Amino acid sequence: MTIARPFFMFQDGDAQAALDLYFSTFPDSRMVRAERYAQGEPGPVGTIKVAVFTICGREFMCSDSPIKHHFSFTPASSTFVEFDAKIELERVFGILSEGGQVLMPLDNYGFSQQFGWVSDRFGVSWQLNLAA
Template sequence: MNNNIFPCLWYNGDGKESAEFYCKIFSGTITSDTPMVLNIELFGQKLMLLNGGPQFEKNASVSFMVLCETDAEVENYWGQLSDGGIVLMELGEYPWSKKYGWVRDRFGVTWQLYLGEKQSEQKIIPTLMFIHQNNGKAMEAMKLYTDIFPNSKIGNVLKYGEGVGNETHEVPENVQHAHFEIDGFSFFCMDNSYDHKFDFNEGISTVVMTDNQQQTDHLWDALTTDGGTESMCGWLKDNFGLSWQIIPKKLIQLMSDSDQEKGQKVAQSMMKMQKIVIKDLEEAYHS
């Protein structure tokens, strides 16, 4: 599992409350705690919680599958996550799992609790839903991502025509459920034709910590090609509208310097950038 790749959840001031909530449920720890950014560790996995303001709301286009090993585990998580939340699919037996449920918690994060055989060393797996103009593009997206990132692969792919539970008349060739890895980090994905009132946005993004400028340039250029869009401070959207943050590790090192004035200069330089340029950060640091 690669902890240089991890989800970032956007909050409007309630990131700390959310961090404590998840750490209580999943026996995790808060590893970094600032007014804007909190990092938590759940089952050895890193998640970033960003108090960014009211601009974006999290939604079910990116949910989190929790792979559970016992009935009791599912029920424990379900009871706590559904408290004050909204049930999207009732907890019960389904063709794909003897105990499964889908819930939106009180902070707007959606979770799929799944009882079954362990499919990955990752306990929590981000799950991408390709809807609206992206419906039918899950396979295309997996091919793009696994081509861009090293140590990547497409795993099991179940299409609607091959599976069970296709009462919704989905296109048989579309993906009902699939697993893929980018640089050792697991994702699930699916196509869905339902007219949901949401889609990919900045509310949930994927952070990739890069080792150098070459890696930063490669990922940035590859993800913004053919319809992707550049944003500020290392943020971008790929051509499916999924948000990414491509962040050199050097940025964190320079901003964390014990000399606060130097760290502020680096932060100010970063705020003016779209793609992060390490050389310019170092010049600001030494200025």
Template structure:
């Protein structure tokens, strides 16, 4: 059962993006999950009154959330989404690449590489990065779609440290790790060219960039982690939050720069309470009894 959710910051385009992804991605559908209230908004939120707040996109049964907001942030390639395809799905891979490339740009062209017979890395017109990969071995359902954290810029060469830290805080378990073996422009020989770890049933990839990057993690792509009860929220929040000024509405930034949303597992139910949105926007760490 999915627990970790990738959240993508959209600059007022969440509904449009949801429809785009439902058409572009394999086995995908979209739904407006929640709307902004018409009252109790902060001044900068008032133009969004009544508009979609969160738009869900399910891809091969895995949910992504699009957050409808302002121009403050946008996604970048520090967190991309890997879509893996079986060898007999090349037509689907190629069609997905063509759809995502429309209005976007290729970071690595669709081609054969030493690690995959068909692979490409593309940033779509909404700024979201996707890695499409053909696999010679049958792809397990758990890795058909997974986020990939690229540690570059100020977070360069910290992928292994991050996986160990997420193990201590969230119970992450390392599945596989492939170091570079020899130094690159910015990566050390021990840095991770690619790794995969598990957060419960969810799979996450991580890598240290092999070349210098002028960007790193931002709230443009965040990871949502639900907690069972206030005690668990308190524990995870205290362990993860490393940038006090970034704390807002259940959002935090960890010591690697990764943005997380630490929410109660019954968040949907809490948001149905009268005045819940207004209460939420006045919190930093979410307190269940304050909804």
């Protein structure tokens, strides 16, 4: 079986905090499995070596990189989430934009009645849309 999953690489041990935010924000979101760094391994003990998790029922992967990179997340690659209810869209947009950066505020952009784009406090980019 071949599986493709989006992968988030966090730095500074932020993976668990990001996952906690996503699990409390999106429905049908949970940890599937996680392997954590142990004593003597390259990453700080207890940080995520690799994890598989779901957001809105879709599987993703992530890790806490023990290697410091000169790059982080880019908005050019984002997760698109479509909502049935405007109130839920507004709630999630508010949570994800807290401490992050609003790239496009919630508005009618012609292609959607209500759309917003935000980079959360961890640098992960989210396009949030109200289903037509």
